[in-house]
Amino acid sequence: xxxxxxxxxxxxxxxxxxxxxxxxxxxxxxxxxxxxxxxxxxxxxxxxxxxxxxxxxxxxxxxxxxxxxxxxxxxxxxxxxxxxxxxxxxxxxxxxxxxxxxxxxxxxxxxxxxxxxxxxxxxxxxxxxxxxxxxxxxxxxxxxxxxxxxxxxxxxxxxxxxxxxxxxxxxxxxxxxxxxxxxxxxxxxxxxxxxxxxxxxxxxxxxxxxxxxxxxxxxxxxxxxxxxxxxxxxxxxxxxxxxxxxxxxxxxxxxxxxxxxxxxxxxxxxx
Amino acid sequence: xxxxxxxxxxxxxxxxxxxxxxxxxxxxxxxxxxxxxxxxxxxxxxxxxxxxxxxxxxxxxxxxxxxxxxxxxxxxxxxxxxxxxxxxxxxxxxxxxxxxxxxxxxxxxxxxxxxxxxxxxxxxxxxxxxxxxxxxxxxxxxxxxxxxxxxxxxxxxxxxxxxxxxxxxxxxxxxxxxxxxxxxxxxxxxxxx
Numbered sequence: 296x297x298x299x300x301x302x303x304x305x306x307x308x309x310x311x312x313x314x315x316x317x318x319x320x321x322x323x324x325x326x327x328x329x330x331x332x333x334x335x336x337x338x339x340x341x342x343x344x345x346x347x348x349x350x351x352x353x354x355x356x357x358x359x360x361x362x363x364x365x366x367x368x369x370x371x372x373x374x375x376x377x378x379x380x381x382x383x384x385x386x387x388x389x390x391x392x393x394x395x396x397x398x399x400x401x402x403x404x405x406x407x408x409x410x411x412x413x414x415x416x417x418x419x420x421x422x423x424x425x426x427x428x429x430x431x432x433x434x435x436x437x438x439x440x441x442x443x444x445x446x447x448x449x450x451x452x453x454x455x456x457x458x459x460x461x462x463x464x465x466x467x468x469x470x471x472x473x474x475x476x477x478x479x480x481x482x483x484x485x486x487x488x489x490x491x492x493x494x495x496x497x498x499x500x501x502x503x504x505x506x507x508x509x510x511x512x513x514x515x516x517x518x519x520x521x522x523x524x525x526x527x528x529x530x531x532x533x534x535x536x537x538x539x540x541x542x543x544x545x546x547x548x549x550x551x552x553x554x555x556x557x558x559x560x561x562x563x564x565x566x
Numbered sequence: 567x568x569x570x571x572x573x574x575x576x577x578x579x580x581x582x583x584x585x586x587x588x589x590x591x592x593x594x595x596x597x598x599x600x601x602x603x604x605x606x607x608x609x610x611x612x613x614x615x616x617x618x619x620x621x622x623x624x625x626x627x628x629x630x631x632x633x634x635x636x637x638x639x640x641x642x643x644x645x646x647x648x649x650x651x652x653x654x655x656x657x658x659x660x661x662x663x664x665x666x667x668x669x670x671x672x673x674x675x676x677x678x679x680x681x682x683x684x685x686x687x688x689x690x691x692x693x694x695x696x697x698x699x700x701x702x703x704x705x706x707x708x709x710x711x712x713x714x715x716x717x718x719x720x721x722x723x724x725x726x727x728x729x730x731x732x733x734x735x736x737x738x739x740x741x742x743x744x745x746x747x748x749x750x751x752x753x754x755x756x757x758x759x
Contacts, residue, residue, distance in 0.1 A: 339611065340610055340611040341607075342609065342611045345609060346609075348650075349608075349609075349642065349649060349650050351650075352649075352650030352651055352652050353649055353650045353651075355651050355652065355653065356641075356648060356649070356650055356651035359651055359653065359690075363690070363694065363697070367693055367697065370697055371697065373739045373759060374693060374696060374739050374740060374757075376739065376757075376759075377689070377693065377723075377739060377757050378693055380722070380723065381686075384647060384648065384686075385648055387647070388647050388648060388649050391616065391647075391649075392616065392649060395609075395614070395615055395616050398613065398615070399611075402611075402612075402613050403611075406612075454652060454653075456639065456654050456655070457653055565652070
Protein backbone atom coordinates (compact mmCIF):
# COMPACT_ATOMS: atom_id res chain seq x y z
CA UNK A 296 0.00 0.00 0.00
CA UNK A 297 2.78 2.43 1.02
CA UNK A 298 4.75 1.40 -2.06
CA UNK A 299 1.77 2.19 -4.31
CA UNK A 300 1.41 5.63 -2.74
CA UNK A 301 5.11 6.24 -3.13
CA UNK A 302 5.08 5.20 -6.79
CA UNK A 303 2.06 7.41 -7.36
CA UNK A 304 3.77 10.43 -5.82
CA UNK A 305 6.93 9.81 -7.84
CA UNK A 306 4.88 9.54 -11.04
CA UNK A 307 3.04 12.75 -10.19
CA UNK A 308 6.31 14.51 -9.52
CA UNK A 309 7.81 13.30 -12.80
CA UNK A 310 4.66 14.36 -14.68
CA UNK A 311 4.81 17.80 -13.10
CA UNK A 312 8.50 18.33 -13.83
CA UNK A 313 8.08 17.01 -17.38
CA UNK A 314 5.16 19.31 -18.03
CA UNK A 315 7.05 22.29 -16.65
CA UNK A 316 10.12 21.53 -18.74
CA UNK A 317 7.95 21.21 -21.84
CA UNK A 318 6.10 24.45 -21.10
CA UNK A 319 9.34 26.29 -20.38
CA UNK A 320 10.92 24.99 -23.59
CA UNK A 321 7.87 25.99 -25.61
CA UNK A 322 7.69 29.45 -24.06
CA UNK A 323 11.44 30.03 -24.44
CA UNK A 324 11.16 29.10 -28.10
CA UNK A 325 8.27 31.52 -28.61
CA UNK A 326 10.11 34.25 -26.72
CA UNK A 327 13.22 33.72 -28.87
CA UNK A 328 11.15 34.23 -32.01
CA UNK A 329 9.70 37.42 -30.56
CA UNK A 330 13.15 38.76 -29.61
CA UNK A 331 14.47 37.92 -33.05
CA UNK A 332 11.65 39.68 -34.86
CA UNK A 333 12.05 42.70 -32.57
CA UNK A 334 15.76 42.81 -33.33
CA UNK A 335 15.07 42.62 -37.07
CA UNK A 336 12.62 45.50 -36.73
CA UNK A 337 15.41 47.69 -35.32
CA UNK A 338 17.19 47.56 -38.67
CA UNK A 339 14.27 46.71 -40.94
CA UNK A 340 15.48 48.84 -43.87
CA UNK A 341 19.17 48.63 -43.12
CA UNK A 342 18.93 52.09 -41.57
CA UNK A 343 21.46 51.57 -38.76
CA UNK A 344 24.23 50.62 -41.17
CA UNK A 345 23.29 53.40 -43.59
CA UNK A 346 23.23 55.98 -40.81
CA UNK A 347 26.63 54.87 -39.50
CA UNK A 348 28.10 55.02 -43.00
CA UNK A 349 26.65 58.47 -43.62
CA UNK A 350 27.89 59.78 -40.27
CA UNK A 351 31.41 58.51 -40.97
CA UNK A 352 31.40 60.11 -44.40
CA UNK A 353 29.79 63.35 -43.21
CA UNK A 354 32.71 63.60 -40.81
CA UNK A 355 35.08 63.27 -43.74
CA UNK A 356 33.18 65.95 -45.66
CA UNK A 357 33.42 68.44 -42.79
CA UNK A 358 37.12 67.68 -42.29
CA UNK A 359 37.85 68.07 -45.99
CA UNK A 360 35.90 71.33 -46.21
CA UNK A 361 37.75 72.71 -43.20
CA UNK A 362 41.10 71.76 -44.75
CA UNK A 363 40.15 73.52 -47.99
CA UNK A 364 38.87 76.61 -46.20
CA UNK A 365 42.09 76.92 -44.19
CA UNK A 366 44.30 76.50 -47.26
CA UNK A 367 42.23 78.93 -49.31
CA UNK A 368 42.44 81.57 -46.56
CA UNK A 369 46.22 81.27 -46.65
CA UNK A 370 46.86 80.87 -50.37
CA UNK A 371 43.85 82.35 -52.21
CA UNK A 372 42.19 84.79 -49.81
CA UNK A 373 40.03 86.14 -52.63
CA UNK A 374 38.08 82.85 -52.48
CA UNK A 375 37.70 82.71 -48.70
CA UNK A 376 34.05 83.78 -48.84
CA UNK A 377 33.15 80.88 -51.14
CA UNK A 378 35.19 78.35 -49.14
CA UNK A 379 33.53 79.52 -45.89
CA UNK A 380 30.12 79.29 -47.51
CA UNK A 381 30.77 75.67 -48.54
CA UNK A 382 32.11 74.86 -45.07
CA UNK A 383 29.06 76.37 -43.36
CA UNK A 384 26.85 74.33 -45.66
CA UNK A 385 28.38 71.02 -44.58
CA UNK A 386 28.45 71.98 -40.92
CA UNK A 387 24.69 72.56 -41.18
CA UNK A 388 24.35 69.19 -42.91
CA UNK A 389 26.24 67.53 -40.05
CA UNK A 390 23.80 69.06 -37.57
CA UNK A 391 20.82 67.95 -39.68
CA UNK A 392 22.22 64.42 -39.91
CA UNK A 393 22.69 64.24 -36.14
CA UNK A 394 19.05 65.35 -35.67
CA UNK A 395 17.92 62.66 -38.10
CA UNK A 396 20.01 60.08 -36.23
CA UNK A 397 18.55 61.15 -32.87
CA UNK A 398 15.03 60.79 -34.31
CA UNK A 399 15.95 57.35 -35.63
CA UNK A 400 17.15 56.26 -32.17
CA UNK A 401 13.65 56.92 -30.83
CA UNK A 402 11.62 55.74 -33.82
CA UNK A 403 13.48 52.46 -34.39
CA UNK A 404 13.25 51.44 -30.71
CA UNK A 405 9.59 52.42 -30.63
CA UNK A 406 8.80 50.37 -33.75
CA UNK A 407 10.70 47.37 -32.37
CA UNK A 408 8.97 47.60 -28.99
CA UNK A 409 5.59 47.78 -30.70
CA UNK A 410 6.42 44.71 -32.81
CA UNK A 411 7.54 42.82 -29.70
CA UNK A 412 4.41 43.71 -27.72
CA UNK A 413 2.08 42.81 -30.59
CA UNK A 414 3.72 39.46 -31.19
CA UNK A 415 3.89 38.68 -27.48
CA UNK A 416 0.17 39.36 -27.09
CA UNK A 417 -0.55 37.12 -30.08
CA UNK A 418 1.60 34.16 -29.21
CA UNK A 419 2.56 34.15 -25.54
CA UNK A 420 0.04 36.03 -23.51
CA UNK A 421 -2.77 33.46 -23.88
CA UNK A 422 -0.69 30.48 -22.84
CA UNK A 423 -1.53 29.08 -19.46
CA UNK A 424 -1.47 25.76 -17.70
CA UNK A 425 -3.77 24.46 -15.01
CA UNK A 426 -3.27 21.00 -13.53
CA UNK A 427 -5.34 19.70 -10.61
CA UNK A 428 -2.34 20.23 -8.35
CA UNK A 429 -0.47 23.09 -10.10
CA UNK A 430 -1.38 26.41 -11.67
CA UNK A 431 0.73 28.46 -14.05
CA UNK A 432 -0.23 32.08 -14.68
CA UNK A 433 -0.22 33.71 -18.11
CA UNK A 434 3.27 34.90 -19.10
CA UNK A 435 3.85 38.60 -18.60
CA UNK A 436 6.41 40.63 -20.52
CA UNK A 437 8.21 42.41 -17.69
CA UNK A 438 11.12 44.08 -19.49
CA UNK A 439 12.20 45.07 -22.98
CA UNK A 440 15.69 46.49 -23.17
CA UNK A 441 17.56 47.79 -26.19
CA UNK A 442 21.30 47.97 -26.54
CA UNK A 443 24.18 46.39 -28.36
CA UNK A 444 26.52 43.42 -28.22
CA UNK A 445 29.75 43.77 -26.31
CA UNK A 446 32.93 44.09 -28.42
CA UNK A 447 31.11 44.57 -31.72
CA UNK A 448 32.53 47.56 -33.61
CA UNK A 449 30.58 49.86 -35.89
CA UNK A 450 30.07 48.68 -39.46
CA UNK A 451 31.99 51.68 -40.86
CA UNK A 452 35.15 50.63 -42.67
CA UNK A 453 38.06 52.96 -42.01
CA UNK A 454 38.12 55.80 -44.52
CA UNK A 455 41.71 56.34 -45.57
CA UNK A 456 41.28 58.81 -48.45
CA UNK A 457 42.37 61.80 -46.36
CA UNK A 458 45.71 60.86 -44.75
CA UNK A 459 45.62 63.67 -42.16
CA UNK A 460 42.22 62.50 -40.88
CA UNK A 461 43.43 58.91 -40.75
CA UNK A 462 46.43 59.97 -38.67
CA UNK A 463 44.13 61.95 -36.37
CA UNK A 464 41.83 58.94 -35.90
CA UNK A 465 44.74 56.61 -35.20
CA UNK A 466 45.98 59.09 -32.61
CA UNK A 467 42.54 59.19 -30.99
CA UNK A 468 42.44 55.36 -30.93
CA UNK A 469 39.00 55.21 -32.48
CA UNK A 470 39.83 52.65 -35.15
CA UNK A 471 40.68 48.98 -35.09
CA UNK A 472 43.06 47.47 -37.57
CA UNK A 473 41.84 43.85 -37.58
CA UNK A 474 39.32 44.28 -39.11
CA UNK A 475 39.72 47.87 -40.19
CA UNK A 476 36.64 49.44 -38.60
CA UNK A 477 35.69 52.44 -36.50
CA UNK A 478 34.90 51.80 -32.85
CA UNK A 479 31.29 51.58 -31.76
CA UNK A 480 29.20 53.66 -29.41
CA UNK A 481 31.52 56.64 -29.65
CA UNK A 482 31.15 60.26 -30.61
CA UNK A 483 34.01 60.58 -33.10
CA UNK A 484 34.55 64.29 -32.70
CA UNK A 485 36.74 66.21 -35.10
CA UNK A 486 39.60 68.43 -33.94
CA UNK A 487 38.91 72.10 -33.14
CA UNK A 488 37.24 74.22 -34.37
CA UNK A 489 34.75 71.53 -35.43
CA UNK A 490 34.68 69.75 -32.07
CA UNK A 491 31.20 71.15 -31.45
CA UNK A 492 29.72 68.73 -34.01
CA UNK A 493 28.64 65.21 -33.08
CA UNK A 494 29.48 62.14 -35.15
CA UNK A 495 28.00 59.19 -33.30
CA UNK A 496 28.87 55.72 -34.53
CA UNK A 497 26.81 52.81 -33.22
CA UNK A 498 27.60 49.14 -32.87
CA UNK A 499 26.59 46.88 -35.76
CA UNK A 500 28.18 43.77 -37.28
CA UNK A 501 30.04 44.85 -40.41
CA UNK A 502 29.48 43.79 -43.99
CA UNK A 503 32.42 41.54 -44.80
CA UNK A 504 33.29 39.28 -47.73
CA UNK A 505 30.10 40.42 -49.49
CA UNK A 506 28.00 39.01 -46.68
CA UNK A 507 25.59 40.81 -44.40
CA UNK A 508 25.74 39.06 -41.01
CA UNK A 509 22.31 37.57 -40.23
CA UNK A 510 20.15 38.33 -37.21
CA UNK A 511 20.73 35.78 -34.45
CA UNK A 512 20.02 34.79 -30.90
CA UNK A 513 22.59 35.44 -28.21
CA UNK A 514 23.35 34.34 -24.71
CA UNK A 515 22.37 37.12 -22.27
CA UNK A 516 25.95 37.82 -21.12
CA UNK A 517 27.34 39.87 -24.05
CA UNK A 518 24.28 42.13 -24.15
CA UNK A 519 25.04 45.72 -23.17
CA UNK A 520 22.09 47.86 -22.21
CA UNK A 521 21.88 50.95 -24.41
CA UNK A 522 20.93 54.46 -23.56
CA UNK A 523 24.46 55.78 -23.22
CA UNK A 524 25.42 58.54 -25.66
CA UNK A 525 22.05 58.23 -27.34
CA UNK A 526 23.29 55.48 -29.67
CA UNK A 527 21.26 53.41 -32.11
CA UNK A 528 20.40 49.99 -30.69
CA UNK A 529 21.30 46.82 -32.54
CA UNK A 530 20.22 44.22 -29.98
CA UNK A 531 17.22 43.55 -27.79
CA UNK A 532 16.68 41.61 -24.59
CA UNK A 533 13.21 40.66 -23.40
CA UNK A 534 12.23 39.14 -20.09
CA UNK A 535 8.97 37.33 -19.44
CA UNK A 536 7.70 36.11 -16.11
CA UNK A 537 5.43 33.21 -15.16
CA UNK A 538 4.04 32.64 -11.70
CA UNK A 539 3.64 29.05 -10.52
CA UNK A 540 1.54 28.03 -7.54
CA UNK A 541 0.25 24.80 -6.06
CA UNK A 542 -3.48 24.11 -6.01
CA UNK A 543 -3.55 21.08 -3.74
CA UNK A 544 -1.76 20.52 -0.47
CA UNK A 545 0.48 23.08 1.21
CA UNK A 546 0.55 26.42 -0.60
CA UNK A 547 3.76 27.17 -2.45
CA UNK A 548 4.59 29.68 -5.16
CA UNK A 549 7.52 30.40 -7.42
CA UNK A 550 8.36 32.78 -10.26
CA UNK A 551 9.93 31.59 -13.47
CA UNK A 552 11.93 34.17 -15.46
CA UNK A 553 12.56 33.62 -19.15
CA UNK A 554 15.11 35.80 -20.93
CA UNK A 555 15.78 36.03 -24.63
CA UNK A 556 18.43 38.14 -26.38
CA UNK A 557 18.83 38.75 -30.09
CA UNK A 558 20.89 40.97 -32.35
CA UNK A 559 19.76 42.47 -35.63
CA UNK A 560 21.36 41.73 -38.98
CA UNK A 561 24.52 43.59 -39.89
CA UNK A 562 25.35 46.41 -42.22
CA UNK A 563 24.96 46.19 -45.97
CA UNK A 564 27.27 47.45 -48.71
CA UNK A 565 27.78 51.20 -49.12
CA UNK A 566 25.50 52.16 -51.99
CA UNK B 567 60.76 86.98 -103.82
CA UNK B 568 59.35 83.50 -103.96
CA UNK B 569 61.97 82.29 -101.51
CA UNK B 570 61.11 85.14 -99.13
CA UNK B 571 57.40 84.28 -99.33
CA UNK B 572 58.14 80.63 -98.75
CA UNK B 573 60.38 81.47 -95.77
CA UNK B 574 57.68 83.68 -94.29
CA UNK B 575 55.09 80.96 -94.82
CA UNK B 576 57.29 78.37 -93.11
CA UNK B 577 57.89 80.75 -90.21
CA UNK B 578 54.19 81.38 -89.82
CA UNK B 579 53.48 77.65 -89.99
CA UNK B 580 56.07 76.86 -87.30
CA UNK B 581 54.74 79.65 -85.14
CA UNK B 582 51.16 78.43 -85.55
CA UNK B 583 52.15 74.83 -84.82
CA UNK B 584 54.11 75.76 -81.72
CA UNK B 585 51.19 77.90 -80.53
CA UNK B 586 48.80 75.03 -81.04
CA UNK B 587 51.16 72.73 -79.23
CA UNK B 588 51.38 75.17 -76.29
CA UNK B 589 47.62 75.45 -76.25
CA UNK B 590 47.20 71.71 -76.18
CA UNK B 591 49.55 71.41 -73.21
CA UNK B 592 47.80 74.07 -71.18
CA UNK B 593 44.17 73.62 -72.16
CA UNK B 594 41.70 70.83 -71.54
CA UNK B 595 44.27 68.37 -70.39
CA UNK B 596 42.13 66.76 -67.72
CA UNK B 597 38.48 65.89 -67.72
CA UNK B 598 36.75 65.68 -64.35
CA UNK B 599 33.45 63.84 -64.68
CA UNK B 600 30.68 64.22 -62.10
CA UNK B 601 28.21 61.37 -62.56
CA UNK B 602 24.99 61.68 -60.59
CA UNK B 603 22.32 59.17 -59.70
CA UNK B 604 19.52 58.86 -57.21
CA UNK B 605 19.98 56.48 -54.29
CA UNK B 606 16.39 55.66 -53.27
CA UNK B 607 17.33 52.75 -51.04
CA UNK B 608 19.22 54.99 -48.60
CA UNK B 609 17.13 56.33 -45.72
CA UNK B 610 13.88 54.89 -47.07
CA UNK B 611 12.53 54.06 -43.62
CA UNK B 612 9.27 55.51 -42.39
CA UNK B 613 9.62 59.03 -41.04
CA UNK B 614 12.95 59.76 -42.71
CA UNK B 615 13.38 63.46 -43.43
CA UNK B 616 16.70 63.49 -45.30
CA UNK B 617 15.27 62.13 -48.54
CA UNK B 618 15.61 61.58 -51.42
CA UNK B 619 19.30 60.81 -51.23
CA UNK B 620 21.36 61.41 -54.34
CA UNK B 621 24.89 60.38 -55.16
CA UNK B 622 27.61 61.99 -57.28
CA UNK B 623 30.73 60.10 -58.25
CA UNK B 624 33.71 62.19 -59.29
CA UNK B 625 36.39 60.72 -61.52
CA UNK B 626 39.22 62.26 -63.51
CA UNK B 627 41.23 61.28 -66.54
CA UNK B 628 43.68 62.85 -68.93
CA UNK B 629 41.78 64.26 -71.90
CA UNK B 630 44.70 63.47 -74.18
CA UNK B 631 44.69 59.72 -73.66
CA UNK B 632 42.32 56.79 -73.42
CA UNK B 633 43.34 56.14 -69.83
CA UNK B 634 40.68 54.68 -67.55
CA UNK B 635 39.24 57.42 -65.32
CA UNK B 636 40.38 57.34 -61.70
CA UNK B 637 37.57 57.52 -59.17
CA UNK B 638 38.44 60.48 -56.95
CA UNK B 639 35.54 60.73 -54.53
CA UNK B 640 31.86 60.10 -53.93
CA UNK B 641 29.39 62.62 -52.60
CA UNK B 642 25.98 61.89 -51.11
CA UNK B 643 23.40 64.58 -50.62
CA UNK B 644 19.80 65.15 -49.60
CA UNK B 645 17.46 68.01 -50.40
CA UNK B 646 20.16 69.55 -52.56
CA UNK B 647 22.72 69.76 -49.74
CA UNK B 648 25.84 67.63 -49.51
CA UNK B 649 25.72 65.14 -46.64
CA UNK B 650 28.72 62.90 -46.99
CA UNK B 651 31.98 62.35 -48.79
CA UNK B 652 34.23 59.39 -49.38
CA UNK B 653 37.57 60.18 -50.94
CA UNK B 654 39.46 57.35 -52.56
CA UNK B 655 42.53 58.91 -54.14
CA UNK B 656 44.38 62.23 -54.14
CA UNK B 657 43.51 64.51 -57.06
CA UNK B 658 46.80 63.86 -58.82
CA UNK B 659 46.61 66.49 -61.55
CA UNK B 660 49.92 68.29 -62.09
CA UNK B 661 49.94 72.01 -61.19
CA UNK B 662 49.27 74.23 -64.16
CA UNK B 663 47.25 71.70 -66.16
CA UNK B 664 43.82 72.78 -67.28
CA UNK B 665 40.66 71.09 -66.05
CA UNK B 666 37.30 70.75 -67.78
CA UNK B 667 34.26 69.47 -65.92
CA UNK B 668 31.55 67.30 -67.34
CA UNK B 669 28.30 66.65 -65.50
CA UNK B 670 26.57 63.40 -66.43
CA UNK B 671 23.13 62.54 -65.08
CA UNK B 672 21.94 59.03 -64.36
CA UNK B 673 18.59 59.69 -66.05
CA UNK B 674 17.20 62.06 -68.69
CA UNK B 675 15.02 63.86 -66.18
CA UNK B 676 17.06 64.00 -62.99
CA UNK B 677 15.79 65.53 -59.77
CA UNK B 678 16.93 69.13 -59.26
CA UNK B 679 18.66 67.90 -56.09
CA UNK B 680 20.93 65.74 -58.28
CA UNK B 681 22.02 68.82 -60.22
CA UNK B 682 22.48 70.77 -56.99
CA UNK B 683 24.75 68.04 -55.65
CA UNK B 684 26.73 67.92 -58.89
CA UNK B 685 27.22 71.70 -58.83
CA UNK B 686 28.27 71.54 -55.19
CA UNK B 687 30.84 68.86 -56.05
CA UNK B 688 32.15 70.95 -58.96
CA UNK B 689 32.59 74.00 -56.72
CA UNK B 690 34.49 72.00 -54.11
CA UNK B 691 36.84 70.54 -56.69
CA UNK B 692 37.27 73.98 -58.26
CA UNK B 693 38.64 75.23 -54.96
CA UNK B 694 41.06 72.30 -54.88
CA UNK B 695 42.00 73.19 -58.46
CA UNK B 696 42.64 76.80 -57.47
CA UNK B 697 44.98 75.62 -54.71
CA UNK B 698 46.81 73.46 -57.22
CA UNK B 699 47.02 76.26 -59.83
CA UNK B 700 44.83 74.36 -62.30
CA UNK B 701 42.83 76.71 -64.54
CA UNK B 702 39.22 75.60 -64.97
CA UNK B 703 38.26 75.83 -68.62
CA UNK B 704 34.54 75.14 -68.68
CA UNK B 705 31.75 73.07 -67.21
CA UNK B 706 29.97 70.93 -69.77
CA UNK B 707 26.42 69.95 -68.88
CA UNK B 708 23.53 68.08 -70.51
CA UNK B 709 21.21 70.34 -72.54
CA UNK B 710 18.23 69.16 -70.49
CA UNK B 711 19.72 70.39 -67.22
CA UNK B 712 21.56 73.48 -68.47
CA UNK B 713 19.12 75.89 -66.83
CA UNK B 714 19.09 73.79 -63.63
CA UNK B 715 22.88 74.06 -63.43
CA UNK B 716 22.70 77.84 -63.83
CA UNK B 717 19.96 77.99 -61.16
CA UNK B 718 22.00 75.80 -58.79
CA UNK B 719 25.03 78.07 -59.26
CA UNK B 720 22.84 81.11 -58.62
CA UNK B 721 21.69 79.49 -55.38
CA UNK B 722 25.38 79.31 -54.44
CA UNK B 723 25.56 83.11 -54.91
CA UNK B 724 27.05 83.04 -58.40
CA UNK B 725 25.87 85.85 -60.68
CA UNK B 726 25.06 85.35 -64.34
CA UNK B 727 27.13 87.73 -66.46
CA UNK B 728 24.89 89.95 -68.53
CA UNK B 729 25.78 89.27 -72.16
CA UNK B 730 24.23 92.50 -73.39
CA UNK B 731 26.48 94.64 -71.23
CA UNK B 732 30.23 94.70 -71.03
CA UNK B 733 30.24 93.61 -67.40
CA UNK B 734 33.78 93.80 -66.08
CA UNK B 735 34.90 90.57 -64.43
CA UNK B 736 37.94 92.02 -62.70
CA UNK B 737 35.97 92.12 -59.45
CA UNK B 738 35.02 88.43 -59.68
CA UNK B 739 36.62 85.97 -57.29
CA UNK B 740 35.84 83.03 -59.55
CA UNK B 741 34.44 82.77 -63.07
CA UNK B 742 32.65 79.70 -64.41
CA UNK B 743 31.88 79.15 -68.05
CA UNK B 744 28.94 76.75 -68.46
CA UNK B 745 28.21 75.21 -71.83
CA UNK B 746 25.83 72.44 -72.86
CA UNK B 747 27.01 69.31 -74.69
CA UNK B 748 25.91 70.68 -78.07
CA UNK B 749 27.70 73.99 -77.49
CA UNK B 750 24.58 75.99 -78.28
CA UNK B 751 23.70 77.10 -74.76
CA UNK B 752 26.39 79.05 -72.93
CA UNK B 753 26.51 81.13 -69.83
CA UNK B 754 29.23 82.85 -67.84
CA UNK B 755 28.76 83.13 -64.10
CA UNK B 756 30.96 84.75 -61.54
CA UNK B 757 31.32 84.73 -57.77
CA UNK B 758 31.69 88.28 -56.48
CA UNK B 759 34.53 89.24 -54.20
